[in-house]
Each structure stands twice: as structure tokens, then as C-alpha cells.
Amino acid sequence: MPHTLTAAVRHEADVRKSRFLALAAPIESPEAAQAFLETSRDLQATHNCWAWRYGSHYRFSDDGEPGGTAGRPILQAIESQGYDRVAVLVIRWFGGIKLGTGGLARAYGGTAAECLRLADRVELREECQVLCDCPYADMDRVQARLLAAGARIEHAEFDGRGVLWRLLVARADVAALEALYTDQTRGQGEWCVLEADGGPAA
Template sequence: MPHTLTAPVRHEADVRKSRFLALAAPIESPEAAQLFLDASRDPQATHNCWAWRFGAQYRFHDDGEPGGTAGRPILQAIESQGYDRVAVMVVRWFGGIKLGTGGLARAYGGTAAECLRLADRTELREECRVLCDCPYADMDRVQARLLAAGARIEHAAFDGQGVNWRLVVARADVAALEALYTDQTRGQGRFEVEPGA
């Protein structure tokens, strides 16, 4: 079962007079990864190299270091420790001694790996999306119960009948949430797993 970080974490290392700073954070989407990387970039640094994984999607960047010596080793650090939905930025301030391609890969990958080893992690639950609707009269009560049971509202649309929600729920909790929803709406609401979700 893959894991993600419970909170952002950082780790510093000095390798032959170069300073490396790894910054890692959990991400909720590829767009969130880009926001984290933009916020973590240090324009005064020599290089800002990074990688992220979100499910089957991943990206990495060497930021001017020789190809394959920075971004890919950071991604390998993420994958080798079983992480998903994680972004890692490793910032380097050059100290005057060249590390060579092997040294660079070990420095970037090692700094990222140690950062992730030190982090608190949590197991990722497989999620799916559920489409449901609810009359206005029941909306506040039903919403409170669903949120308390661990559902997240991804989207809400309102019409003449009530609210239509798209929920994100743990796949393992679908049956229990459906029973709760049916009870709270007295069988009047729609509750269906989104096709392909």
C-alpha cells in the first residue's frame, strides 16, 4: 500500500562544500505539486531540481544539472520508499568542487531519500467519486454526517430540487456511506459511484 507524507518536511546536507536542501510535501493534485515547487524555488541557488509522483503521473527536472543526475534520482527516492502524492524539491548551492555525474546523482537522490526517511507518513487509501443529490430540507444535516464519516465534497451544484454533490470517498467506505446516506435521506436521494471512478 503506498504512503504519503502527513506534513511538509525538510532536510539539509553538505556534500563536498555544496549545500543541498530537500523540501518535501504531500500533494492533492499535479497542479498542487507545481504550486509547491514554485513556492520552494530559491532564485539565489545554483540549481532547483525536483520530482513528483501522483498516481500514474510523474515529472522530474534537472534544472541545468547534467541529464539524469538530479530529477530522476529524486523520483527514484520517492518511488523506492513507496511514496505517492508527494513532491520533492532539492535546492543546491554550489560550493566550488565538482561532484561528477555519479556524485551528483548520489547527492540529489541521497538528500531526497534521507528527507523522506525522516518524515512522518500515512497510508494512502484508494478513493473513488460518488454522485449524490439531496433535497434542500435535508442538506445541512446530510452534509454534516457525510463529512463526519470522512467524505470530501469535491463539487456542489444547486437546482430547483436541492443540491447535487460529487464526493470523494475511500472505496472501502462506500457501502457504509451509502447506508448512512439512504438513512439520512429516507431513501429519497441518489447515491452512485461515478462510472470509471
């Protein structure tokens, strides 16, 4: 079972006078990964190299370092430790001594790997999407109960009658949450579990 980080973490290393700073964080979407990288990069540094993985989606960047010496080693550090939904940025300040391609790969990959080794991790639960609706009069109460029970609101649409939520729910908790939702809406709401293709479960 893959893991993710419980919180952002950092680790710094010096390699032959170059300073490397790894910043790692859990992400809720590919867009969140890009936002983390944009807000965390140091424009005064020599290079801002990074990688992230979110399920089957991943990206990485060497940011001007020789191809294959930075982004891919960072991604390999994420994957080799069984992480998912994680972004890692490794910032380098050049110290005047060239490291060579092998040295760069070891420095970037090693700094990222040590950062992730030092981090607190949590097992990722298998989730599914649920569509459900709620009238405005019950919205605050039902939302509070669902969130307290572990559901996460991925999207909300509002119309004249109320709100339509798309929730992320642990697959193991679907039945219990449906019972809670039915009780809170007095059986008036619609609860539909979606499969990976976005269609309703059979």
C-alpha cells in the same frame, strides 16, 4: 500498499560545500504538486530540482543540472520507498566545487531519500468516486456528516435545487457512507458509485 506523507517535511545536507535542502509534501492532485513547487522554490538558489508522483502520473525536472542527475534520482527516491501522492523539491546552493554527474545524482537522490525516510507516513486507502446530490436545506448537515465519516469533496456544482457533489470515498466505506447519506436525505438523494473510467458501477 503505497504510502503518502502525513505532513510536509524537510531535510538539509552539505555535500562538498554545496548546500542541499529537500522539501517534501503530500499532494491531492498533480495541480497541487505544481502549486507546492511554485510556492516552495527559492529563486535565489542555484537550482530547484524536483519530482512528484500521483498514481500513474509523474513529472521531474533537472532545472539546469546535467540531464538525469537530479529530477530522476529524486523520483527514484520517492518510488523506492513506496510513496505515492508525494512531491519533493531539492534546492541547491552551489558551493564552488563541481560534483560530477555521479556525485550530483547521489546528492540529489540521497538528500530526497533521507528526507522521506525521516517523514511520518500513512498507508493510502483505495478510493472510488461517488456522485450524490442534496437540497440546499439539508446541505450543511449532510456535508458535515459525510466529511466526519471520512468522505472528501472533490467537486461541487450548484443549481436551483441544491448541490451535486463528487466525493472521494474509501472503497471499504462505501456501503456505510451510502447508508448514512440515505438516512440524512431521508431516502430522497441520488447516490452513484463511479468506476475508474468515470462511468457508473455495474
